[in-house]
Amino acid sequence: xxxxxxxxxxxIVGMGAAGGVAALPLTNAGLKVIGIEAGGWLSPRDFxxxxxxxxxxxxxxxxQKAATEAPTVRATSDQKAVQGGHPMMNAVGxxxxxxxxxxxxxxxxDFKVVSATRExxxxxxIPADSTVEDWPFGYEELEPYYEKVEHAVGISGQAGNVQGRxxxxxxxxxxxxxxxxxxxxxxxxxxxxxxxxxxxxxxxNPFQGPAAITxxxxxxxxxxxxxxxxxxxGCHVRSKSSTAFTTIPKAVDTGxxxxxxxxxxxxxxxxxDGKVTGVDYVRGNETFFQPADVVLVASYAYENVRxxxxxxxxxxxxxxxxxxxxxxxxxxxxxxxxxVIALFQRDLHNWYGLPAQGVAIDxxxxxxxxHEGLDFIGGANLWVHTDxxxxxxxxxxxxxxxxxxxxxxxxFIMENADRSNMAYIQKTTFPYEGNYLDLDPNVKDSxxxxxxxITARYRENELRIAEFSQDKMEEWYREAGxxxxxxxxxxxxxxxxxxxxxxxxxxxxxETNVVNSxxxxxxxxxxxxxGASVMGTSGARNPTLTVQAxxxxxxxxxxxxxxxxxx
Amino acid sequence: xxxxxxxxxNDKQTVDQPLDPSRRNLLxxxxxxxxxxxxxxxxRNVIAQDSPQSSATSSPITREALEVLTAEEAETLExxxxxxxxxxxxxxxxxxxxxxxYIDRALASHNKTVxxxxxxxxxxxxxxxxxxxxxPFYRLIKDHQNSILAGVQSNKVQGxxxxxxxxxxxxxxxxxxxxFCDPYYGGNQNFVGWDMIRYPGxxxxxxxxxxxxxxxxxxxxxxxxxxxxxxKMASNMAMNQRGGKGNV
Numbered sequence: 001x002x003x004x005x006x007x008x009x010x011x012i013v014g015m016g017a018a019g020g021v022a023a024l025p026l027t028n029a030g031l032k033v034i035g036i037e038a039g040g041w042l043s044p045r046d047f048x049x050x051x052x053x054x055x056x057x058x059x060x061x062x063x064q065k066a067a068t069e070a071p072t073v074r075a076t077s078d079q080k081a082v083q084g085g086h087p088m089m090n091a092v093g094x095x096x097x098x099x100x101x102x103x104x105x106x107x108x109x110d111f112k113v114v115s116a117t118r119e120x121x122x123x124x125x126i127p128a129d130s131t132v133e134d135w136p137f138g139y140e141e142l143e144p145y146y147e148k149v150e151h152a153v154g155i156s157g158q159a160g161n162v163q164g165r166x167x168x169x170x171x172x173x174x175x176x177x178x179x180x181x182x183x184x185x186x187x188x189x190x191x192x193x194x195x196x197x198x199x200x201x202x203x204x205n206p207f208q209g210p211a212a213i214t215x216x217x218x219x220x221x222x223x224x225x226x227x228x229x230x231x232x233x234g235c236h237v238r239s240k241s242s243t244a245f246t247t248i249p250k251a252v253d254t255g256x257x258x259x260x261x262x263x264x265x266x267x268x269x270x271x272x273d274g275k276v277t278g279v280d281y282v283r284g285n286e287t288f289f290q291p292a293d294v295v296l297v298a299s300y301a302y303e304n305v306r307x308x309x310x311x312x313x314x315x316x317x318x319x320x321x322x323x324x325x326x327x328x329x330x331x332x333x334x335x336x337x338x339x340v341i342a343l344f345q346r347d348l349h350n351w352y353g354l355p356a357q358g359v360a361i362d363x364x365x366x367x368x369x370x371h372e373g374l375d376f377i378g379g380a381n382l383w384v385h386t387d388x389x390x391x392x393x394x395x396x397x398x399x400x401x402x403x404x405x406x407x408x409x410x411x412f413i414m415e416n417a418d419r420s421n422m423a424y425i426q427k428t429t430f431p432y433e434g435n436y437l438d439l440d441p442n443v444k445d446s447x448x449x450x451x452x453x454i455t456a457r458y459r460e461n462e463l464r465i466a467e468f469s470q471d472k473m474e475e476w477y478r479e480a481g482x483x484x485x486x487x488x489x490x491x492x493x494x495x496x497x498x499x500x501x502x503x504x505x506x507x508x509x510x511e512t513n514v515v516n517s518x519x520x521x522x523x524x525x526x527x528x529x530x531g532a533s534v535m536g537t538s539g540a541r542n543p544t545l546t547v548q549a550x551x552x553x554x555x556x557x558x559x560x561x562x563x564x565x566x567x
Numbered sequence: 568x569x570x571x572x573x574x575x576x577n578d579k580q581t582v583d584q585p586l587d588p589s590r591r592n593l594l595x596x597x598x599x600x601x602x603x604x605x606x607x608x609x610x611r612n613v614i615a616q617d618s619p620q621s622s623a624t625s626s627p628i629t630r631e632a633l634e635v636l637t638a639e640e641a642e643t644l645e646x647x648x649x650x651x652x653x654x655x656x657x658x659x660x661x662x663x664x665x666x667x668x669y670i671d672r673a674l675a676s677h678n679k680t681v682x683x684x685x686x687x688x689x690x691x692x693x694x695x696x697x698x699x700x701x702x703p704f705y706r707l708i709k710d711h712q713n714s715i716l717a718g719v720q721s722n723k724v725q726g727x728x729x730x731x732x733x734x735x736x737x738x739x740x741x742x743x744x745x746x747f748c749d750p751y752y753g754g755n756q757n758f759v760g761w762d763m764i765r766y767p768g769x770x771x772x773x774x775x776x777x778x779x780x781x782x783x784x785x786x787x788x789x790x791x792x793x794x795x796x797x798x799k800m801a802s803n804m805a806m807n808q809r810g811g812k813g814n815v
Binding site for chain 1: 650651652653655657658660677713716720739740743744746747748749751752760761763764765766767769770771772773774775777778779780782784791792794796797
């Protein structure tokens with residue numbers, strides 16, 4: 001028997017990177033918010049510098065809700081979908097507790113791929129089977145929200161374009177900013193110096209990328225201590241600007257946010273008039289109905305889509321907000337694989353590094369270079385960083401130089417454990433016909449609900465960028481003195497990803513998009529969606545800051561239009 | 568007691584004079600079944616080289632239960648791990664790190680779903696060894712062990728689960744985990760794995776000077792759990808100080 005709870009103004013499903021940001025402008029405006037979270041509260045004491053537990057054993061993700069509902073994956077609809085792992089974690093703060101924390105703004109080109117490509121190269125250069133659209137607004141619209149979250153969350157970095165003033169210490173290709181970052185970038189290291197100098201010799205423009213990590217005392221949190229366990233580990237001194245240590249506690253302090261932990265939302269309830277009235281959730285062995293005037297879904301791309309698809313009602317027989325059949329469409333996993341690996345002749349001093357301490361090259365990203373004569377559009381951000389831990393170091397590539405075990409191999413890793421590096425290359429990825437998310441007809445989660453099925457594969461445009469960017473990356477490594485360089489495959493199926501986009505895409509056309517330009521459903525006025533599931537293009541960089549800027553914008557819009565939306 | 572010495576054997580001198588493989592196997596097998604091998608020349612040799620420093624940095628008695636593996640499985644796996652990351656002229660390996668002890672504990676807990684892969688595959692390797700060399704794997708000389716293990720890796724040895732190469736890759740991964748993980752988990756004993764690859768140890772903070780080009784940090788031989796912050800006891804104490812209210 002479900003227990004009816006007292007009504008609240010807003011329910012946010014998921015207190016992660018997106019929901020955890022949206023809670024702050026809402027509660028600051030005096031709205032009563034209930035945040036429903038599948039995980040619990042974690043503290044800095046929970047993040048021991050323990051590579052085996054955090055990395056190989058995947059703590060704490062291995063035991064969580066997300067792990068019981070990992071998507072199944074197949075490249076095309078004639079294949080059998082196979083269940084893999086789930087890349088995200090459940091906790092107050094969500095995956096922002098232990099992510100790499102690279103915190104980019106998108107390039108202005110990413111907002112207008114269709115019109116800019118048509119103008120510069122001709123419409124035929126847009127991949128024929130792509131469903132890509134221009135965003136309903138440009139970079140300029142999102143700029144003030146980027147700035148708000150950069151301050152509210154705490155981002156360190158070096159600006160490259162403040163009100164048109166170009167600074168080549170930062171990213172000269174970035175969209176114009178009104179102000180500098182609130183903190184200077186993370187410190188350099190011998191390896192980042194080595195790579196930065198090599199890039200300058202190539203006449204490229206290297207810069208230290210932005211990070212949701214403190215580089216100095218900020219808002220009561222100490223600067224990064226560079227202990228080397230940032231990747232797959234939360235921060236032991238709260239330097240990583242997770243929403244769990246920034247916007248969520250501030251929202252709790254207003255007295256207007258209640259966080260319900262270890263709760264799984266199973267259904268968003270809609271009435272006959274086509275408005276949502278609240279959510280059903282399960283906590284322990286009890287079920288509850290939480291009524292609300294407005295529901296914001298913020299549970300990551302796969303769960304956002306799945307929750308809508310599972311929430312069927314008389315008004316929405318094919319799933320919530322899916323009468324136009326667009327929920328699950330325009331899905332894409334960011335092409336961030338196909339790395340290049342290099343071996344150097346000297347120690348790189350990376351034992352106490354982190355993924356967000358590195359050097360970026362944007363010269364071959366977005367439309368920052370002329371694509372005339374090339375067979376693709378878009379490009380890649382090249383990123384090298386300093387993350388290294390002992391188990392991972394011992395599992396390094398042998399570059400075909402020795403067998404991967406025995407005395408020769410042991411001698412090899414004794415010499416080279418601190419001498420290799422793997423580049424991280426993020427590429428422009430588009431949505432396509434035939435790539436989508438739906439409910440798996442066979443595989444169920446631990447409660448008996450179908451899991452998400454990913455049917456998607458990369459197309460020519462992504463694979464050509466991958467090959468092109470591997471060439472550039474090899475050139476960069478060789479210039480820096482690498483003695484061996486190894487490339488990996490270009491990719492095929494889009495697997496479950498930490499960078500999952502689309503499925504509830506944002507756009508003005510209600511026939512091809514689920515939410516409008518403010519993030520609210522075209523079909524249901526009091527249902528909003530937060531997260532990268534609203535994004536129609538990936539850009540060549542990590543999505544989180546854009547997700548957070550969009551979340552802040554949706555929340556602010558809701559607060560200032562409360563009567564018409566909640567009405 | 569014979570057991571403790573090779574385990575804490577950290578000093579260059581012994582390392583430069585690796586034990587004769589058959590002797591070492593005898594020593595290991597004796598210790599695993601609990602018999603005393605103190606009388607063997609190899610054991611005395613090791614005892615004689617026990618340095619005061621290594622005594623000070625390790626517990627006087629090393630206890631190892633077999634939680635999952637049988638004695639013969641443990642001995643076979645010990646020989647495999649010693650092929651993968653050998654104790655040799657370049658220093659200690661998986662044996663000194665106690666990778667097998669780590670794997671045994673892991674098979675009782677986190678890796679219990681692959682326990683059967685180990686049971687079936689280790690038996691298949693011993694059977695193959697008996698058929699081709701007349702003796703179980705762990706009694707062979709190192710060269711013969713290496714060639715059989717290469718056969719496992721290239722799927723020439725039948726009967727391994729999920730396949731020769733699949734089993735090989737799993738054991739290789741687990742052996743590396745057991746050699747380079749935090750010592751809390753029973754491997755990387757006396758930090759021999761971290762010393763092998765010159766990882767200077769767990770630090771809660773690293774300065775710019777610490778990582779400067781050419782800097783060579785002294786290994787600090789610290790586990791994550793040498794830091795009070797992360798231990799259960801510290802957590803309990805912190806809770807008591809707050810009146811038992813738990814996380815804040």
